Amino acid sequence: MGTPFEDMAEIDRLVHEPSRLAITSALLSCESADFLFLQRITGLSKGNLSSHLSKLERGGIVTVTKSTGGRPRTTISLTPAGRGTVAEHWDRLTRLRDAAREWTAPEE
Amino acid sequence: MGTPFEDMAEIDRLVHEPSRLAITSALLSCESADFLFLQRITGLSKGNLSSHLSKLERGGIVTVTKSTGGRPRTTISLTPAGRGTVAEHWDRLTRLRDAAREWTAPEE
């Protein structure tokens, strides 16, 4: 029905945005990670990482838990739904790429 | 030497942005296309399409030529460099996905 290009244009920016794609893909490989570890492997600044995490949390993709007591420490992990969303996003990109390659203009 | 996640975070937004990914991928399948045809297959609004095209033109990804004389008509195509950039972008996404899958945390 729609072209693959229409589907591309509707890609969800929450996960697609480069910094967040990095964060969520890292978490997919890691089960869970703390703030500084995530910062190191993504190369993001603290502020930037913090705001992206808030956005992902509001979107239900990750959970952020702060350990109280002792040295403060923040642990981040994907929610089950988030894990699905991220995996599906990558699959979708692959499918769209293939669909675009095979697509040819409809004759009028 | 960096992690795949650092590389993801540095993805070029000019081509990566969903609407522009749709436009440029469509052009990759089409050689060249006129404005209205692009609008139909991407589902974008006129204004939106127009501004994305300007941005792609400034970035050297596409050329936009307006036929003067007769019915006004705008034809868009990828520059040679743009064609390379778009194809490379998709390859890069695929490579990053694979690299992320195989990545494991370095032990300290």
Add this chain to the structure above:
DNA sequence: TCCTTCTGGTTTGCAATACAAACCTGGATG
């Protein structure tokens, strides 16, 4: 001829980002 409508786009206005830099806050350390 003049008006009006349609095709084919561009410009404008505004809300939402993305990033960086300034700012907090509670433990560790001399």
Add this chain to the structure above:
DNA sequence: CATCCAGGTTTGTATTGCAAACCAGAAGGA
């Protein structure tokens, strides 16, 4: 006990992405 620093959060600002208003020229009718 003062000061340092790890570990984040908030603030400020320039850039976006989008939609709606706008514009220009060709086609068609009275």
